[in-house]
Amino acid sequence: MKEVKISIGKEPYSLYIGTNLLEDIDSLLSSHISEKSVFVIIDENVLNYYEEKIIKPLKNNTSKLSYYIVQSGEKNKSIKTYQSIMEKLIDNKYNRNSVIIAIGGGVVGDMAGFVASTYMRGIDIIHIPTTLLAQVDSSIGGKTGINYSRFKNLIGTFYHPKFVVIDTNTLNTLPNREYKAAFGEIIKYGMLADYTILLDLEKNFEEYISRSINLDNIILKCIQIKEEIVMRDETDLGVRKILNLGHTFAHGIESTTEFSKLFHGEAVALGLLIVSKLSFNLKLITEDYYKFIHKLIKKYFNNIFPVSINTDELVNAMVMDKKNKCNDITFILPLGKEKTKVCNNISIETIKNTILEANNEYSCK
Ligand SMILES: NC(=O)c1ccc[n+]([C@@H]2O[C@H](COP(=O)([O-])OP(=O)(O)OC[C@H]3O[C@@H](n4cnc5c(N)ncnc54)[C@H](O)[C@@H]3O)[C@@H](O)[C@H]2O)c1
Structure with a gap:
């Protein structure tokens, strides 16, 4: 112990x-x-x-x-x-x-x-x-x-x-689907603050999925990243917001599917995919980084697609998110390895187009 x-x-x-x-x-x-x-x-x-x-x-x-x-x-x-x-x-x-x-x-x-x-x-x-x-x-x-x-x-x-x-x-x-859902949050921590987590997940995919690897290390790594961020901003007024990477889409997806289609971690994985696509469309991340994230998430979450996302309903749900200011949707956007930024002022048209593209690309119809 x-x-x-x-x-x-x-x-x-x-x-x-x-x-x-x-x-x-x-x-x-x-x-x-x-x-x-x-x-x-x-x-x-x-x-x-x-x-x-x-x-x-x-x-x-x-x-x-x-x-x-x-x-x-x-x-x-x-x-x-x-x-x-x-x-x-x-x-x-x-x-x-x-x-x-x-x-x-x-x-x-x-x-x-x-x-x-x-x-x-x-x-x-x-x-x-x-x-x-x-x-x-x-x-x-x-x-x-x-x-x-x-x-x-x-x-x-x-x-x-x-x-x-x-x-x-x-x-x-813990059943397999419930176990695998956690990799949505684990990938989030890798994207936020520790690229080696992503490399580890890529390299040891079989071991993680078959649970033949000791999990203490990855659990402690994620906890320490969270602790370090929360220590700087306990009540979510500043830097803690980055822990919501992928969550604006995820919470919208959970809400529009009445909390019944996806586990939270699966919704986060889908949210990370779509927000990476959004960053790529806004030219904030390179094609290589986007492809790497895309491939990794698809590897761990091949089973969650397709799930139907209604673009208008999703945008409406995201507008209601408590983290927004003045009906402007707040996103945490990846900027590359271990870099993110809080972003408002993204046009609804760009957001809708990204969801439509994601729907086609990931066959989430
Ligand atoms: N407070 C926070 O900072 C924070 C962060 C991330 C997520 N969340 C919240 O966490 C929730 C998702 O949590 P979750 O993924 O653990 O889902 P969950 O609590 O719904 O558990 C998933 C399933 O696993 C079953 N289960 C739990 N432990 C088991 C075990 N040992 N053996 C067999 N079955 C077991 C449960 O019955 C359930 O069916 C969401 O509501 C999300 O919003 C909160």
């Missing part, structure tokens, strides 16, 4: 990464949970696999333990789920000294973080991410949130956990 200090927020917190950490989860967390009332927010599939391993030991070491099962799927990152979790916390008399433990992917992490940050104006939370996407990205950085109507992450807060525990053994039960 390795312990890493994450220096974001008011108090740095520990991130533990390794294998078989769930076996001793009660002792790993004991300083923080023993004699406390603990409320676990857990993904339904994760509960099926890990109930014996997680819930039982936690029960023995806490003064009270109950749990809420979040149904799988992005559409459950909703105000309805939030409300019913709140009701359970209130009915069971959880108080300011209670601790929430989030066990699942990014959906559970974002939801539980939002619950923890708002229940009684904030109670402690520990994240145990169980998808590769949540391990490389969503479990650190402090963004919490739920979707509202068709708007992705419209309601949310910034709120940091007390601990993050990454047991990479949990990935053994």
Whole structure:
């Protein structure tokens, strides 16, 4: 097991990464949970696999333990789920000294973080991410949130956990499509800040896809890039915006497909493809770089195409994105290896033409 200090927020917190950490989860967390009332927010599939391993030991070491099962799927990152979790916390008399433990992917992490940050104006939370996407990205950085109507992450807060525990053994039960989706965010980190990640993904494609490679390195690389960026801008007012590379298109695609066609990481991969095309059309990246990114994403995501994108609907959804100013869509554009810029003032015509080209080129009809 390795312990890493994450220096974001008011108090740095520990991130533990390794294998078989769930076996001793009660002792790993004991300083923080023993004699406390603990409320676990857990993904339904994760509960099926890990109930014996997680819930039982936690029960023995806490003064009270109950749990809420979040149904799988992005559409459950909703105000309805939030409300019913709140009701359970209130009915069971959880108080300011209670601790929430989030066990699942990014959906559970974002939801539980939002619950923890708002229940009684904030109670402690520990994240145990169980998808590769949540391990490389969503479990650190402090963004919490739920979707509202068709708007992705419209309601949310910034709120940091007390601990993050990454047991990479949990990935053994993660289905292939869910596992591969994480490479959307991993490729994003490579494009943003570490070209060697992209070369590694290209070179070791078979090993990554067959999961025959140790993932600790790539998880820690992504986390360290995120930490470094978030430390400089915790609340997304400046440099943190670059973490949204590919996400303007991705969130628009998720919203226009009612959060039901693509996993978030897949939408990010498609978003990275289209935004690279946009940069290429604006002559901001070379043909070689564009082709390299295109080839890499197609390699990892050959299965997500075709998905139908309605150009007008997508543009309308992107106009509503909370990151925009004055109806002008904000994009993070790649400028080349490890370089990006925040950009407004791109004509709607250029954006629509790029989506149409992408539709034809990637056969996303
Ligand atoms: N807060 C942030 O900074 C941040 C960053 C990136 C993404 N996100 C959010 O994360 C979400 C996507 O997260 P995700 O990709 O983890 O999806 P997810 O939480 O929906 O999980 C994907 C699927 O995997 C299943 N699952 C989870 N762990 C499993 C395991 N160990 N074994 C078997 N099945 C398992 C779940 O039941 C689900 O069906 C999106 O809502 C996105 O907006 C947040």
